[in-house]
Amino acid sequence: MTLEAHLKDIIVGLGEDPQREGLQKTPKRAAEALQFLTRGYHQSVEEIVNGALFSSDNDEMIVIKNIEIYSLCEHHLLPFIGKCHVAYLPNGKILGLSKIARIVDMFARRMQVQENLTNQIARTLHDVTQAKGVGVVIEAQHLCMMMRGVEKQHSVMSTSMMLGLLREDPRTRSEFFSLIQ
Numbered sequence: 001m002t003l004e005a006h007l008k009d010i011i012v013g014l015g016e017d018p019q020r021e022g023l024q025k026t027p028k029r030a031a032e033a034l035q036f037l038t039r040g041y042h043q044s045v046e047e048i049v050n051g052a053l054f055s056s057d058n059d060e061m062i063v064i065k066n067i068e069i070y071s072l073c074e075h076h077l078l079p080f081i082g083k084c085h086v087a088y089l090p091n092g093k094i095l096g097l098s099k100i101a102r103i104v105d106m107f108a109r110r111m112q113v114q115e116n117l118t119n120q121i122a123r124t125l126h127d128v129t130q131a132k133g134v135g136v137v138i139e140a141q142h143l144c145m146m147m148r149g150v151e152k153q154h155s156v157m158s159t160s161m162m163l164g165l166l167r168e169d170p171r172t173r174s175e176f177f178s179l180i181q
């Protein structure tokens with residue numbers, strides 16, 4: 001059974017008529033949208049990095065702020081959206097800026113929980129760059145909180161993962177946090 005056929009069943013299950021004019025093409029469109037929103041399953045770190053790792057003697061912290069996140073909560077299949085901030089302390093190698101954003105996107109475009117997304121981004125950046133330290137902070141709003149249940153419209157969930165020097169050295173960690181304020 002195709003994703004499109006399943007989505008038609010969902011429309012029926014919700015009590016709607018899939019033959020109604022406005023809904024006739026909805027299963028196909030919704031299937032395409034869901035495939036787009038989960039395209040990270042068909043991407044790999046190797047293909048994204050693709051050699052864009054450059055030698056550098058820079059040993060200052062590199063911070064990339066405000067990388068947009070669009071993900072799907074794996075508990076409700078509803079979006080969570082927000083911002084990701086990434087820092088790393090290079091250890092002889094730096095990674096192209098767009099590659100970092102694409103790694104964030106690869107993990108975000110899957111069914112996720114925010115805590116795991118944060119950890120996966122941090123561990124992957126650490127593996128790829130062999131950095132002396134990596135920090136990842138994600139601040140996101142969850143539609144499953146905002147639209148249903150407790151209906152908390154303005155709550156922002158914040159998660160972080162620190163590895164290496166960003167975990168061990170409080171000064172380095174606070175430098176990161178002050179840079180992303």
Ligand SMILES: [Zn+2]
Pocket residue numbers: 073074075076077078142144145
């Ligand atoms: Zn949820």
